Amino acid sequence: MNIKDAAEASGLPAKTIRYYEEIGLVSPARAANGYRDFGAREAAKLGFLARARSLGFSIDDCRALLSLYEDRERASADVKRLAEERLGEIDRKIAELEALKVTLSDLVHRCHGDDRPDCPILTDLAGPEGRA
Incomplete structure (x- = not known):
């Protein structure tokens, strides 16, 4: 399959697929005309990478996961360790997001939101130097 078909099958943009090839995550064959020719194995890798990235794994993590996926002698403990990390x-x-929510909720609550220029949100954002 060509890159367009591989993109449709994996849900990844062609640009991402080219990048994954550039960094060595996938290695599609090349047809006589020089175009990429994705076989079933490479297409499966792209689907694997799409799912792993959707779960927030980094490129380095994906490289390690792919290596483990292809190693039939792997220990599942190695895979579990990456997932636990x-x-x-x-x-x-x-x-971090919950702490941000608490802080911003407090600032929103303290702001009157009326026609007056006084605004605790802006005062807080200005920091100690801007409060003088």
Whole structure:
């Protein structure tokens, strides 16, 4: 299949597929005319990469996961470790977002939102130097 078909099958843009080829994540064959020719194996890798990226795995993580996927002698513990690390990153991001939500909610609550120029949101954003 050509890159357009591979893009449709995997849900990845052609530009992303070219990038993945450039960095060595996929290696499609080349037809006599020089065009990329994605076989079933490369198409499956693209689907794998699309799913892994949708779960937030980094390119380096995807490289490691692909390596583990192709290694039939792998230990599932290695795969689980990568997934647990990603889960920890997600938990940290959620905690950061919850803290941001609390702060912004407080600022919104303190702002009267009326015609007066006084605005606690802008005062807070200006920081200590801008409050003088």
